[in-house]
Amino acid sequence: MKLFCIPYAGGSAFFYSQWSSHLNGIAEIIPVELAGRGRRVHEPFYRSFEEAVEDITSIIVPQLSGAPYGIFGHSLGANLAYETIHQLKSGGYKEPDVVFFSGRSAPHVPDKDETIVHTLPDEEFKRHLMELGGTPPQFFDNTELMDLFLPIIRSDFRLSETHMFKERNSKLGCDVYIFFGYKDDTLSGDIEEWDQISDNACKYVGFDGDHFFIHSHSQLVIEALMKALNFR
Incomplete structure (x- = not known):
């Protein structure tokens, strides 16, 4: 099975590469790099959420062969994964056999924090990121890294905060797994609202972690993936 993995806001798909050796023989990990970071750092940022979905779809489609496949997305990546699946279905492609939505409330549930983050001044924006966690504090003291990182994550927050959920006529028919952190204070509503889609x-x-449990509890996440994929 091919498992396409979509990163969170500000993240690079390179993170998922470390899963390959653990899931060898179970799934082929295919990190989906978004424009403006990693090996695509010289490409312009997406102008809209829809453009990002179109791009992700264009990456996945040529690699579909009729064999089983899955999609994993964390945080922003979960929302991108959800919309990408509907884009694939509308294009006549079969939906994935399994999808993992991680670190995100159901797409129709409003965000708990109504602050528009992507328009904050740099210092306030950095404070928000520090409160969110997942980034070493010393990272924010490195001017060169900040100059590279802030535009990427600000663009990703803009995608997330300007995206409007649209009701769908059809629901997902594949196996759906929801990964979440018990201490993730970014989640809003009942996590089981995912059943509605x-x-x-x-x-x-x-997982006994916060929003970035995929880092702090990476081995447990990998074990959960192995169990889910082997179970199929």
Whole structure:
């Protein structure tokens, strides 16, 4: 099975590469790099959420062969994954056999924090990122890294905050797993609201961590992926 992995806001798909050796023989990890970072650092940022979905779809489609495949997305990546699946379905492609939505409330649930983050001045923006966690504090003291990093994550926040959820006529028919951190204070509403977007009951896997449990509890996340993929 191919498992396409979409990064979170400000993240690079390179993070997922470390999963390859652990899932060898179970799944082929295919990191989906977004424009403006990693090996695509010289490409312009997306102008809209829809443009990002179009790009992700164009990366996935040529690699579909009729064999089973899955999609994993964390935080912003979860929302991108959800919309990408509907884009694939509308294009006549079969939806994935399994999808993992990680670190995100269901797409129809309003964000708990109504602050428009992507328009904040740099210092306030950095404070917000520090409160969110997932980035070493010393990272914010490195001017060169900040000059590179802030435009990327600000652009990603803009995509997330300007995207409007649209009701769909069809629900997902694939296996749906929801990964979440018990201490993730970015989540809003009931995590089981995800059941509303699926024809089948979602499978929920909680971790004793915050929003970035995929870093702090990476081994447990990998074990949960192995269990889910082997179970199929």
